[in-house]
Amino acid sequence: MAIVIETVADVLARAGIGPGDRLLVGYSGGVDSTVLLHALAQLRGRFSFELLAHHVHHGLSPNADAWSAHCEAACRAIAVPCTVTRVALSRTGEGLEAAARAARHRAWAASEANWWVTAHHQGDQTETVLFRLLRGAGVAGAAAMAPVVCVPGQPGRLRPLLDVPRACLVEAARASGLGWVEDESNTDTRYSRNFLRQEILPHLRSRFPGMDAAFGRAASHFAEAAQMLDELAQIDLEQCGERPIARPVFLALSPSRKANLLRHLLRKMSSRMPDESMTTEVLRQVTHTHADRSLTLRLGDVVLHAYRNHLWLTPSLPSVPDAVERWSGESLLTWGEGEVCMKRVVGMGLDAALIEQGVLSVRRRWPGCAMRMRNRPLKAFKQLAQEAGVPPVERDRLPVVCLDGQPIWIARIGESQQALCPAGQAGVVFEWVRPDIYCDVID
Incomplete structure (x- = not known):
């Protein structure tokens, strides 16, 4: 003993x-x-x-x-x-x-x-x-x-x-x-x-x-090799940028280094490793799909997203409400993986007096959803999202705050010209606050 x-x-x-x-x-x-x-x-x-x-x-x-x-x-x-x-x-x-x-x-x-x-x-x-x-x-x-x-x-x-x-x-x-x-x-x-x-x-x-x-x-030798592969992946990650990953830099890596970096990122998220065929198919699609097309690829309990020059990983996305959510003016409203926050300010954001006179609600985009932003013409939601660089996979998730049924603020896009706060008056600022792991694409 x-x-x-x-x-x-x-x-x-x-x-x-x-x-x-x-x-x-x-x-x-x-x-x-x-x-x-x-x-x-x-x-x-x-x-x-x-x-x-x-x-x-x-x-x-x-x-x-x-x-x-x-x-x-x-x-x-x-x-x-x-x-x-x-x-x-x-x-x-x-x-x-x-x-x-x-x-x-x-x-x-x-x-x-x-x-x-x-x-x-x-x-x-x-x-x-x-x-x-x-x-x-x-x-x-x-x-x-x-x-x-x-x-x-x-x-x-x-x-x-x-x-x-x-x-x-x-x-x-x-x-x-x-x-x-x-x-x-x-x-x-x-x-x-x-x-x-x-x-x-x-x-x-x-x-x-x-x-x-x-x-x-042998297990010790494998562990030593695994550590070196992790160190190599970290070097590649520093070159690619972790949040989000620069797609052109990632694609310039050799096939084995791309796969190694992907496995490294999955381990960092404590995700189960996909089998080799799934990894190969995901990397094939990322490599050969045109950058203007949005990709959403499931890897077990993690989702890989690709859009334009960005790649990023998230856990499986939680659902967002299908129905219109009436908002009574509380400071926080749960939405998907985060919360829509309403902050009271002065001289900026949206007109608090105007908001208090109407019915406030939050919903997803809908057919015909359009908004006129500051000093810009009325534009459809899809065009606003494209100009803001919002990937298609994100668009149905964005909270749209409405006043009397008309959009006055869209997350990651901006505020309506019709409801802007006058100088020196009470204002309201909206923000969709999400856990960092969901916020990998630069707005």
């Missing part, structure tokens, strides 16, 4: 764990998480962190209640607070294993811990690398799991046992007299990982005894 404890301590030191940190152990009750929990319990005094345990009751086994009770009792014995969360899993979508993992992460996110600690060991790393390679992963995916992961605004991830063989964990548990539970589903080879674990990897290990350490080294 002493060797395991020092291995864990090395990773904690590398992560800078200390007073004020709250570590949450994902505790299944199995031998791996049991050894990890006890090692961390013995390191509390050395690092002065707060230790918590969390057990997720998936309800998939008839033994699930007994496992929860075991985990609670084991934590009481070493004075570690333990939370049990019951979840209901759906067998649809990406499969039961992915659903269980997502449920665990949602449960952990409800805690106030700033580090999540899991008991992935050397064999788990081997399985992950092999599984991802079988799915055609690139170098970032094949890099598999890292012992320390820090993501701004999210709890850090610690996997301090990645270099420890499972046999060492079993030996440490037995030597320390620790009890653990056995999940019978681990032998069910209908699950892909179990198939690899039970049917494939034992044969490979018998032929290549150093296989797990070799896979660990």
Whole structure:
């Protein structure tokens, strides 16, 4: 057990764990998480962190209640607070294993811990690398799991046992007299990982005894290559400009660098990577579609937009109201991914007295929508949007503020000549305020 404890301590030191940190152990009750929990319990005094345990009751086994009770009792014995969360899993979508993992992460996110600690060991790393390679992963995916992961605004991830063989964990548990539970589903080879674990990897290990350490080294090499690709993507991004991306500069990159930059941007948005065929098709359309045509291309939960000389990415756009929204003059009105704000000013914007005399509303554009801007003739909405450089994909989303049914302000376009504020009089200024991630095109 002493060797395991020092291995864990090395990773904690590398992560800078200390007073004020709250570590949450994902505790299944199995031998791996049991050894990890006890090692961390013995390191509390050395690092002065707060230790918590969390057990997720998936309800998939008839033994699930007994496992929860075991985990609670084991934590009481070493004075570690333990939370049990019951979840209901759906067998649809990406499969039961992915659903269980997502449920665990949602449960952990409800805690106030700033580090999540899991008991992935050397064999788990081997399985992950092999599984991802079988799915055609690139170098970032094949890099598999890292012992320390820090993501701004999210709890850090610690996997301090990645270099420890499972046999060492079993030996440490037995030597320390620790009890653990056995999940019978681990032998069910209908699950892909179990198939690899039970049917494939034992044969490979018998032929290549150093296989797990070799896979660990390979994962490190993949991680190093992935880091260099990220650095290259960042260099390209600085040349292209991130918000928005300059389309001509992007198109001048080689095909592999375009694909690398696109994957880099998707990772920054925490989006799932699309498959190679989808990436290839998106880049083909961006490359060969005339700049005057608007492109809206879905990449999973992210949308790539192209218009004129700009490229930009957004999350999937939320809906905007179809009906006319009556506005009673409050300072904020929710609209799509943002809010329409009304600010009281003096001598600028629109005539407050005129607005207070009529009926104020907000709606999307409609057939025949037109507005006369300052010192300009009456023009249709489409022409105003073209002149303002508003991409077609954005036009149906723009809030149009109307007075007695006539447009007096259109987001990203401007104000009506007929309702301008006289000099020195009370005025109103409208603004559509959106999260930065939706505001990538320069107005």
